Amino acid sequence: DAKTTQPTSMDCAEGRAANLPCNHSTISGNEYVYWYRQIHSQGPQYIIHGLKNNETNEMASLIITEDRKSSTLILPHATLRDTAVYYCIVRETSYDKVIFGPGTSLSVIP
Amino acid sequence: DTAVSQTPKYLVTQMGNDKSIKCEQNLGHDTMYWYKQDSKKFLKIMFSYNNKELIINETVPNRFSPKSPDKAHLNLHINSLELGDSAVYFCASSSAGDTQYFGPGTRLTVL
Secondary structure: OOOOEOOOEEEEEOOOOEEEEEEOOOOOOOEEEEEEEEOOOOOOEEEEEEOOOOEEOOOOEEEEOOOOOEEEEEEOOOOHHHOEEEEEEEEEOOOOOOOOOOOEEEEEEO | OOOEEEEOOEEEEOOOOOEEEEEEEOOOOOEEEEEEEOOOOOEEEEEEEEOOEEEEEOOOOOOEEEEEEEOOEEEEEEOOOOHHHOEEEEEEEEOOOOOOEEOOOEEEEEO
């Protein structure tokens, strides 16, 4: 079973920041938080990952709470092409099995 | 250049047939995976291979047989196809323990 819980769906206005929350209250010290997204009918696409510190790349920012029990993926300026299902995953890098939950279906609205 | 590629993209076949799906990665990764995404959209791992050796086998029926001729290829052969095998199958690759990169998927329809 997935070790994360996410809202089933969210809407975001085009051009605004999309903030996608994820709860992972049972995360262990050596588990990373990964985010992927799946645009309709395509393969999952890696977005970002982190352990303790906040991370930023060209796609998004990842904010992890100090207790590491939750995190937020931020898409700073959502576009229509960001409409997708977003998956939050926790995993040890030494363990290759990645368990996907149902994710959050994000709809970016014009 | 495509990093993880799969062929075919679509596969329609009759029950009872045997079919194969091919996967190739040009990322120099040593680990490859097969995932199945069913009609409910849950993405589940089936197999993983590291350096051509089977690492993960998630209680998949033995009608499914992965074959890895080399580190860059992981093919999935399915015998005696059943209606319930209809799904989208994704291949992925990674350096062991690192981020997994997914292919575009193969939509299998069993009639």
